Amino acid sequence: MFRCDICGASAPPRTSCNIVPVKHKKVVFPFRKEANVFKSWQETEKKNDPGGEGVQIAKEIKVCPRKSCANRAKSMYDASIRDPEPAWLPRR
Numbered sequence: 188m189f190r191c192d193i194c195g196a197s198a199p200p201r202t203s204c205n206i207v208p209v210k211h212k213k214v215v216f217p218f219r220k221e222a223n224v225f226k227s228w229q230e231t232e233k234k235n236d237p238g239g240e241g242v243q244i245a246k247e248i249k250v251c252p253r254k255s256c257a258n259r260a261k262s263m264y265d266a267s268i269r270d271p272e273p274a275w276l277p278r279r
């Protein structure tokens with residue numbers, strides 16, 4: 188049982204819930220020198236973290252299986268994945 192975030196109606200019991208990501212953001216992780224430490228019995232090895240960039244989910248909504256809600260959720264998903272929010276740098 189859940190409440191649809193689009194139509195606001197409460198779904199009956201045993202109705203499948205679709206969780207749809209509707210907001211995405213770009214993320215950039217910086218290069219980190221010697222961030223990964225591997226310790227063995229006698230020696231310690233340090234490797235660099237290369238960093239990188241990509242897209243993360245910022246917000247998800249619950250959607251009931253009705254056709255109108257599914258179509259609206261799909262258009263929200265398409266618009267979000269097409270142009271995600273700009274990148275931010277995480278705190279150290």
Ligand SMILES: [Zn+2]
Nearest residue numbers: 191194251256
């Ligand atoms: Zn709905």
